[in-house]
Amino acid sequence: MNRRGGARGSVPADIMMPRLGLLVAVVLLVLVGIVMVFSASTVEAIHNGESATSYVVKQAIFAVFGSALALFVYTRDYRSLQGGPYFWVFWGICAALLLAVPVIGTNILGATRWIYIGGFSVQPTEFAKIMLVVAAAKVLLEYRDQIRDTKQALIAAFVLVLLPLLFLYKTQSDMGSAVVILVGAFVVMWLGGLPGRFVAVLGIAVVVGGVFGIAGYRADRVSVWLDPWSDQYDTGYQMIRSFFAFSEGGILGVGLGNSREKFLYLPEAETDFIFSIIGEELGLIGALFVIALFVAVLVCGLLIAKRAADDFGTMIAGGLTCMLVGQAFLNMACATGLFPTTGKPLPFISSGGSSVVASLLMVGIIMSVSRVAGEEALTPHRASAERRRANLNYIRVEDEPPARSRFSSSESAPVVDASARSRHSHGDPFGGLMAPSGGASRNASRGSSRPEGNASLGSRASRRHDSGMERGANRRGSGRNSR
Known part of the structure; x- marks a missing residue:
């Protein structure tokens, strides 16, 4: 046995176990998502003149495609994203998609955030989140180890991170995505070793800017969040129906497939408010099970970041993990009335191809960090084994x-x-x-x-x-x- 508990010649246990834990938690979340999308979408699909299985078939296809993409990324070295053509190709594609949304985007439910490519709707924001976190880690690492010029680093941070984020917020009016991206960026800064005072000041500035940015329909959402019954037949209707779903579910739920709110009472039951259907059909037990799975993703992802082979791996694994789980808890907080409605899907579970594929892509990058760390941990053991074989003279x-x-x-x-x-x-x-x-x-x-x-x-x-x-x-x- 080696010093960290693994068998000689195998990946150490403190690297392998978080990897396996993350894999198991994600697989279970994807399976829960497929089951719940089928349950929550059948009535909506029939109402739209489609097959009762149309939503779940699309969800399964996107899950398979996202898993294949995650496997491909897992077999590659994540450090190729730090520099060279891979980063610039990825950043360029995401930036081009963001620029295309205001021009050829499609308005759905009052928001222009989707574009149609080959018959499929794509939400570029889901992939831009990954790009911005990777770009933040790249800029911080180069500033700390290579540039050491504050002015040059600030210019790079503005062009690669802040400018796309401001463009996204201005053109798509997507405060939910902006909050999620900022969570990932702040985790990158924290793990990258920036002084805590600087991070705190920047955080206060962001909060103040967010308060002044609440205007128009955002202010209405806040007022409805504070008192949904003030306009129970209009802006507060969705929140109230979500409350009804949780109250009907109780401890054990009404049973899988027996939801009443999915009969066109709760809007967006298969997407933004699918957690309400989980609470109704599977009860408090099912809701806590989903929360526990996301907590497992958080713990395993942070352990992978801690055992990463270099600082870049630590920053992107930690940033992507916190951003992924942060979005999940933001969605669940909105469904339970703890936070104003933001329209962000529940990762791995909500119906939607962009969300599922982007979430699995993030998992693939995190797993790549773990794989490289395991290979680096094996290098000393392999060298030691070669020396022992060299000493077996006769x-x-x-x-x-x-x-x-x-x-x-x-x-x-x-x-x-x-x-x-x-x-x-x-x-x-x-x-x-x-x-x-x-x-x-x-x-x-x-x-x-x-x-x-x-x-x-x-x-x-x-x-x-x-x-x-x-x-x-x-x-x-x-x-x-x-x-």
Whole structure:
């Protein structure tokens, strides 16, 4: 066993266990999402003249595609996102999609946040979140280790992070996404080692800006959040129906598929308010189970960030994890009335291809950080194993002349190469009797050292040859004296 509890030659347990825990939690969340999308969307699909399984089939397709994308990212080195063409291609695609939304975007439910590509609606914000967190980690790391020029770093942060975020907020009026992205960015700054005072001042500035940014329909949402019954048939209707769903569910729920609110009473039951349907059908137990799964994602993701091979891995794994789980708790807080409605989907569970694919893509990046950390942890063990194999030398017996009769007068003594005795006398511990094998000699040429045990073995073998010569000479001398 190695020092961190893993079997020799395997990934250490403190790296493998968070990886497996994250994988199990995400798989369970995706499965819960498929089941609940089917339950919550059947009535809506039939009402729209579609098949009862149309929503769940799309959800399953996007889940499979997102899983394949996550697997592809997992097999790649996440450090390619730190610089080079991969980062700029990813950043360029996300920036182009954000720019395209105001031009060719489609208005759905009063918000223009989607564009249609090949018959599928894509919400660029879901992928821009990932890009902005990675860009924040890149800028911070380069400022700390390479640039060390505050003005240049601020320019890079403005162009790569702040400008796309402001554009997203202005053109799409998406405060929910802005809050989620800021959560990831602040976690990156915290893990990147920025002074706590600087992070606190920046956080206060963001809060103050957010308070002044609440205007228009956002102010109406806040007032409705404070008192939904003040306009129970209009702006407060959705919140009140969500409360009804949780109250009907109780502790154990009304049973899977038996929701009443999904019969067109609760708007967006399969997307933004799917957690309300979970609370109604599966009760408090089911809702707590989903919360526990997201807590598991948070814990495992932060453990992966802690064990990352470098600071860039720590920053992006921690930032993406907190952003992913932060969005989940934001959605659940809105459904339960703890926060004003923001329109953000529940990761892995809500119906919607962009949300599912982007969430699984984030998991793939986090898993890539864990995979590289495991490979880095194995490197010292592999080097140690090679050294041990190099030290497995064996004794090679020198060729001896043809055997003679033991009654011959003067040739009965063992034959020892004079050069071997000379090497032994000048400090060669093996006395010419120990020779490495072919593989060992190659390793020896790379600097491997032989253990002391083999040296003593060679010395003992040389001494046995020397004592054998002395005994043979004594026997011959005593025989001549007796004659």
